[in-house]
Amino acid sequence: MNLTPEDVDHVATLARLGITAEDRSRFAEQLSDVLEHFRALHALDTTGISPTAQVFNIHSVMRDDVARPSLPREQVLANAPRQEDGFFRVQAVLET
Amino acid sequence: MGAPGQPAGHTRHMHVTREHLVGISGDLTALTAPEARDLLVRRQISATELAHAVLGQIERTESQVRSFITVTADEALAQARAADVALGGSDPGATPPLTGIPVALKDLFCTTGVQTTAGSRILEGFIPPYDATVVARLRAAGAVFVGKANMDEFAMGSSTENSGYHPTHNPWDVSRVPGGSSGGSAAAVSAGQAILSLGTDTGGSIRQPASLCSVTGLKPTYGRVSRYGVVAFASSLDQVGPFSIGVEGSAMVLQAIAGADPMDATTAPFAVPDYRSTIRDGVKGLRIGVPAEYFTAGMEPDVERLVREAIQTLTSLGATVHPVSLPYSEHGLATYYIIAPAEASSNLSRYNGIKYGLAALDEVDMTRAMDATRQRGFGNEPKRRIMLGTYALSSGYYDAYYRKAQQVRTLIKADFDNAFASVDVIASPVSPTVAFKMGARTDDPLAMYLSDVCTIPVNVAGLPGISVPCGFDHQGLPVGLQLIGKAFDEATLFRAAFAYEEATSFHRQRPPLAEQADSEASVNQAAMGAGNAAGGPQRAPHA
Numbered sequence: 001m002n003l004t005p006e007d008v009d010h011v012a013t014l015a016r017l018g019i020t021a022e023d024r025s026r027f028a029e030q031l032s033d034v035l036e037h038f039r040a041l042h043a044l045d046t047t048g049i050s051p052t053a054q055v056f057n058i059h060s061v062m063r064d065d066v067a068r069p070s071l072p073r074e075q076v077l078a079n080a081p082r083q084e085d086g087f088f089r090v091q092a093v094l095e096t
Numbered sequence: 097m098g099a100p101g102q103p104a105g106h107t108r109h110m111h112v113t114r115e116h117l118v119g120i121s122g123d124l125t126a127l128t129a130p131e132a133r134d135l136l137v138r139r140q141i142s143a144t145e146l147a148h149a150v151l152g153q154i155e156r157t158e159s160q161v162r163s164f165i166t167v168t169a170d171e172a173l174a175q176a177r178a179a180d181v182a183l184g185g186s187d188p189g190a191t192p193p194l195t196g197i198p199v200a201l202k203d204l205f206c207t208t209g210v211q212t213t214a215g216s217r218i219l220e221g222f223i224p225p226y227d228a229t230v231v232a233r234l235r236a237a238g239a240v241f242v243g244k245a246n247m248d249e250f251a252m253g254s255s256t257e258n259s260g261y262h263p264t265h266n267p268w269d270v271s272r273v274p275g276g277s278s279g280g281s282a283a284a285v286s287a288g289q290a291i292l293s294l295g296t297d298t299g300g301s302i303r304q305p306a307s308l309c310s311v312t313g314l315k316p317t318y319g320r321v322s323r324y325g326v327v328a329f330a331s332s333l334d335q336v337g338p339f340s341i342g343v344e345g346s347a348m349v350l351q352a353i354a355g356a357d358p359m360d361a362t363t364a365p366f367a368v369p370d371y372r373s374t375i376r377d378g379v380k381g382l383r384i385g386v387p388a389e390y391f392t393a394g395m396e397p398d399v400e401r402l403v404r405e406a407i408q409t410l411t412s413l414g415a416t417v418h419p420v421s422l423p424y425s426e427h428g429l430a431t432y433y434i435i436a437p438a439e440a441s442s443n444l445s446r447y448n449g450i451k452y453g454l455a456a457l458d459e460v461d462m463t464r465a466m467d468a469t470r471q472r473g474f475g476n477e478p479k480r481r482i483m484l485g486t487y488a489l490s491s492g493y494y495d496a497y498y499r500k501a502q503q504v505r506t507l508i509k510a511d512f513d514n515a516f517a518s519v520d521v522i523a524s525p526v527s528p529t530v531a532f533k534m535g536a537r538t539d540d541p542l543a544m545y546l547s548d549v550c551t552i553p554v555n556v557a558g559l560p561g562i563s564v565p566c567g568f569d570h571q572g573l574p575v576g577l578q579l580i581g582k583a584f585d586e587a588t589l590f591r592a593a594f595a596y597e598e599a600t601s602f603h604r605q606r607p608p609l610a611e612q613a614d615s616e617a618s619v620n621q622a623a624m625g626a627g628n629a630a631g632g633p634q635r636a637p638h639a
Contacts, residue, residue, distance in 0.1 A: 008483070015441060015486040016448065016463065017479060018471030027483055030541055034484060037542055038430035041500050044507075051502030054332050054362070055318055055509060055558030056583065061361040075225040081455030088450055091462040 003032045124149035125288030126606065129197055129345030132291055136179075136196045137188045143179035143196025146291075147172050147240055150198040153288045154242070157609055162264050163284040165203045166211055167243040172198065175240040182238065193348055195238030200290035202281045203244035204251060204327035205231050205336075214327040215247040215277075217260040218447045218454045218473025228325025229360065230294060230336050230353045237352040242290050245280030249475045250444065251301055251329045253277050254547035257538055258477045265534070266309060267607035268574055272531040275305030275547075278339070282309040285339045288610045292349055293339040298329050299432050300526070300551025302337045303563035307526035307576025310565040312593065312603065313339045314346045315551075317584045318558035319364035321350075322357035328443040330436040331362075333555045342603050343564065343594040347371040350586060369587050379595045380414030382588075385519035387422045390550050395528040398569035403525045406566040406577040406596065410523070413595050420515040420522060424507040428553035431508065433545060434488050434501035435556075441485030444478060480541060509557040512580075521592055522580040525550050526563045530573035554580050562589045565602040574602075 005024045008031070012019045019027070073086055082089040124146050127135070135141045151169050158164065179196035182188075201207065204214040206224035213219045227235065234241075248258035256264040256279025264279045266272040267287040274283040278295025282305035285293050295302045297315035306313025314337045321336040328334060338349035354368045386407060391400055411417055449455030449469035456468035474482070488497035515522060527547060537544040554561040559580055566577040577596070581589040597603045 003487075007487075011483050011487045011490065014490060015482050016445070016466045016470060017474070017482055018464075018467035019479070020471075023479070027480065030480060031484055031487070033542055034433065034545075035487075038433065038497075041427060041430045041434075041504055042496070044427065044500075044504060046500060046503035046507070049503040049506050051499055052505040052509060053502060056364065058319065058362065058364060061365075063358060071225050078225065079222055079452035081449055081453075081457060090450055091460055091465045093462050 003028050003035065123288070125153045125291075125610070127291060128342040129194075129291050129340055129348050130342070132197050133193065133348075136183055137191070139183065139188065143176040143183060143240065144173065146196060147176035147198055147242070150242055150288065150290055153610070157267070157287050157289060160265060160270050160609060161267050161283050161287050161289070162262050163200070163245055163280040163287065163289055164243040165213055165215070165246050165259075165261050165280070168210055168241055171210070172240050172242045179238055179240060192236065192238040194234065194292075194352060197239055197292060198242045198290050199234060199239040200242050200245045200281055200284040200293035201231065202247050202278050202293070202295045204247060204296060205294060206325035206327075207231055207241070207244065210244065212244065212327070213260070214251070215249040215259045215261065216473065216475070216478070218469070219327075219452070220260075220454065222452050224325070226325060229322035229357045231325065233353045234294070234349075239292075245278070245284055245293060245295075247280055248277035248477065250327065250440070250478050251277040251296055251298055251334075252440070252477045252481055254300065254304055254544050255532070255534070255537065256280060256305070257534060258475060260475050263534060266531045267609050268310065268572070269531065270609070271533060272573070273308070273534055275308035275527070275531065277301040278313075279305045281339050282306050282311055282313065285309075285311045285341060286607055286610070288606065291340075292345050294336065294349065294353075295339060296326060296329075296334055296336050297551075297555065298333045298335075298436060299555050300548035302339065303526050303551050303561055303576070303578060304548060306339055306563040307578075308531040308574060310574030310576075310602065310605065310607075311339050311341055312343050312346050312562065312564050313337065314350060314562045314586065314589070315554065315560060316350060316354065316586055317364075317560045318555075319362055320354050320560070320584060320586065322353075322360040322363050324357055324359035330439040331443065332439060333432075333436060335555070343562075343590055343597055344372065344375060346562070347375055347590045364584065366584055371587055371590050374587050375590045375594045377591050378414065379410055379592050382410070382415040382521065382592060383519040384410060384415050384417050384592075385420035385515050385522040386417055387420050387425070387515070387522060387524060389422050389425050390524035392528075394546070395525065396530065396569065399525050399528060399530065399575050402567040402569070402575045403523070403577055407523050409599055410592065410596055413599055415592070418519055420519055422511040422515060422553065424504065424511050425553040427504050428508055428556050429545060429549055431501045431504045431556055432552045433484070434497050435505065437481040437485030438488045438498050439485070440478070441482045441489065444474075444482055447473060477541075505556050508553055512553075512557045512559060516582050520582070520588055524578045524580070526576040526578040527551075530569050530571070530575060550578060559583055560586045560589055562593050564593045564597060565605075566596075566600070567602055
């Protein structure tokens with residue numbers, strides 16, 4: 001399995017991860033190595049085997065739908081890089 | 097639990113006196129957790145003395161080991177003073193079980209008011225407004241928190257070299273890695289910088305550093321311990337567990353942290369047994385499975401020899417040995433390195449510079465700001481795993497990678513189910529090699545990933561596993577024995593591991609670095625007339 005630098009760019013865009021030109025070629029090489037090593041999985045016959053997402057069958061844990069106190073707003077915002085009027089402040093999403 | 101300096105199992109001192117202890121080494125940092133508890137309850141030592149002892153050991157050894165990202169000395173001393181008030185009451189034995197015992201926390205457990213970084217620069221300066229459930233439970237149990245231990249960034253790594261802050265060094269040889277990702281937690285306990293510590297294990301991140309640093313480390317069953325307030329890496333695999341000198345300390349920690357938590361819906365609604373009530377029951381009749389697949393090419397001869405000797409020791413204590421087969425485990429690594437990065441790529445999407453952590457405030461466009469924040473804040477390994485995981489989940493590749501890996505996961509788990517139909521525990525090496533030189537695997541991700549080949553299948557199957565010290569190789573470097581248990585049967589792991597350590601003395605050997613610090617402390621104490629410092633702890637490794 002060979003990942004091209006273009007594949008790396010595409011995946012980085014999906015992951016919202018800025019990468020340098022150096023990252024692009026290094027990741028293409030290293031990720032290709034890792035994927036190559038994992039090719040053995042493709043040779044396994046898994047017909048009719050159901051996938052395991054979680055090992056124990058604990059499903060749909062329910063609790064009473066009762067409102068409880070949560071953290072005060074100022075504590076939640078205390079770690080925010082930017083805040084304004086009690087909200088998280090973000091960069092512009094739409095052009096003005 | 098023989099006293100330091102005597103072969104364990106020869107005589108057992110359930111009630112070590114202070115005078116006896118000081119006469120042996122003068123060093124409280126050599127205590128196991130149950131010994132410390134015993135001395136605290138009988139007021140032979142105070143929590144404040146014990147806190148000063150470990151903080152002093154940190155001061156003496158930290159420049160060489162670098163176990164911590166943050167040392168919380170003031171908080172520790174305040175907690176110790178509170179512990180002494182509790183222990184000074186009419187019934188010290190009724191105090192919570194970890195009252196006054198110093199504990200180091202891997203830096204991915206949220207701690208109210210204390211920076212929590214997960215080893216990443218992207219979380220530098222993050223001050224959690226709440227405690228992780230395990231932290232709250234340890235607090236309620238009376239623990240004294242000495243600091244936040246170093247780790248591979250977001251728990252991704254097997255050497256603690258991937259920390260965004262600094263690498264941690266192995267106390268047994270500071271030119272070598274302590275293992276990872278919980279390398280700081282393992283090194284801290286090994287060097288006497290804490291009596292106990294807490295780590296997480298997603299593919300071996302507790303057991304492998306425990307093995308490389310010669311301490312006990314337990315990865316509990318998936319669902320046994322709450323992950324609420326634990327920085328997430330791979331949510332179907334992550335589990336919280338303890339490090340200790342001696343098995344009983346790990347049992348004390350698990351007792352305190354295990355059990356259902358309404359804040360983590362993946363915790364199992366099963367009762368938590370009293371682990372210490374069965375820990376001395378021995379291994380007579382215990383059926384130990386030995387999987388040939390876990391003694392493979394690439395394993396160092398000393399590792400294989402010492403693990404086989406350890407199994408022989410268990411046999412001599414009354415256990416029986418049976419060959420078992422886990423044929424799909426050879427695909428564990430590939431399965432894991434698809435599932436774990438896939439889950440990580442999702443979990444790490446929250447680090448985008450909006451709610452907390454690093455933010456590229458110089459960018460005016462939001463998506464560019466996110467790209468830049470993540471580029472600057474993440475190190476190489478998280479970037480690699482985010483890329484790998486995003487690729488495995490992306491359109492056109494999902495079935496070939498992620499779904500395929502989940503199917504193989506079913507097969508790996510079925511192997512263990514079959515094996516456990518006829519045995520009680522499975523024994524294997526923890527790591528195929530002893531601690532490697534720093535820098536040896538940093539440029540080769542695949543070589544680093546192979547460090548966890550014997551531990552990863554256990555996470556994939558969700559089972560509990562423990563690493564206990566089982567000797568030293570020809571260079572004097574530690575080797576660990578892995579015991580794997582049935583789901584939610586940590587009690588049997590503790591029982592087998594305890595029987596093994598009672599018959600051996602490896603867990604009592606301390607790294608020379610911790611001892612050098614000891615002898616200085618002993619001299620000081622002797623000079624103050626506290627007792628005769630002759631004797632000294634057992635020098636390790638023995639021939």
